[in-house]
Amino acid sequence: MINVKFLVTGANGFVGSNLVKTLVEEGHEVRGMVRETSNTVNIDDLEIETVVGDIRNPDEVANAIQGVDGVFHTAALYSFWAPRYGDFYDTNVEGTKNVLEASLDEGVERLVLTSTASLLAHSNDNRSLPKSTDQLPSDYKITKYFAERQALEFEDRTELDVLIASPTVPVGPGDLGPTPTGRLILEFLNGKMKGLIDMHFNLVDVEDVATGHLLAMQKGKSGKRYVLGNKNTSLSEVISLLSRLTGLSEPRFEIPYSLALTAAWIDEFFEGFLLNRRPTIPISAIHSTRVDERIDPSPWIEELGMPKTPMLKSLKKSVNWFSENGYLKNKGELN
Secondary structure (H helix, E strand, O other): OOOOEEEEEOOOOHHHHHHHHHHHHOOOEEEEEEOOOOOOOOOOOOOOEEEEOOOOOHHHHHHHHOOOOEEEEOOOOOOOOOOOHHHHHHHHHHHHHHHHHHHHHOOOOEEEEEOOHHHHHHOOOOOOOOOOOOOOOOHHHHHHHHHHHHHHHHHHHOOOEEEEEEEOEEEOOOOOOOOHHHHHHHHHHOOOOOEEOOOEEEEEEHHHHHHHHHHHHHHOOOOOEEEEOOEEEEHHHHHHHHHHHHOOOOOOEEOOHHHHHHHHHHHHHHHHHHOOOOOOOOHHHHHHOOOOOOOOOHHHHHHHOOOOOOHHHHHHHHHHHHHHOOOOOOHHHOO
């Protein structure tokens, strides 16, 4: 698959921009789809074609997909909160439907959908989707569940090759948003994390995730999911490593779940309901801390031949990127 032309939706995003860089470095022609209001600093210096469009608009999606050989659909609303459920559904489900249908109509050979490995933590075997959305703690997870089910059903009844790329918890450069994980890292780096609720998950370097997407496109089997992960860890271990990297002190105490949940309910009522802005402590974020998202990604990683960057190095890249891009309030205090 040399000199192939790819479309990347959400090309300016965390995973999307790292994927675009990887594709360009590998000699592929890239068209990046971004919204009119998108911050494109992550891709401004790359030699790619950019098309303005919204995945919620079928005509704009069809225009973006014309003439490409493969599609990486990374665009999504990734957040613990939005003003309404429809914001998640319109982007993550209807937007995915638009990309699938346009890809089929335009004769695209293969499509890789970016999902999330966190869905698998709610199944009995940690390797497949749960049977329902009953136990999913957030609108983001619910709509990503529907998007993945939709994509796999589409693959089953059409001639389009569809593969699922399911990253675990990525960290590294380009976290422009930042993502919920990036916000936790920044809370620590900026001295706002006085305590924590520990949680367990699998951490992966975002640049490895980008490589994993390309490997899935090149080597993966249609209709199959590929978990792109690396190291099982905990928030307390991540904070300890960040402390080691920066010289900043670790939080002194662990916050009881019941106390955090009460604070989240109060915060979401005032900030979310009354003021219609993103709460500092979304309820779904607290619920998610109760889910053990550790997983063994080795079967998928070995099949693809995906790299595994050491966790400390990945965290260092994240810290450096936040520092270099003006996210740190006390940059001079870091080692």
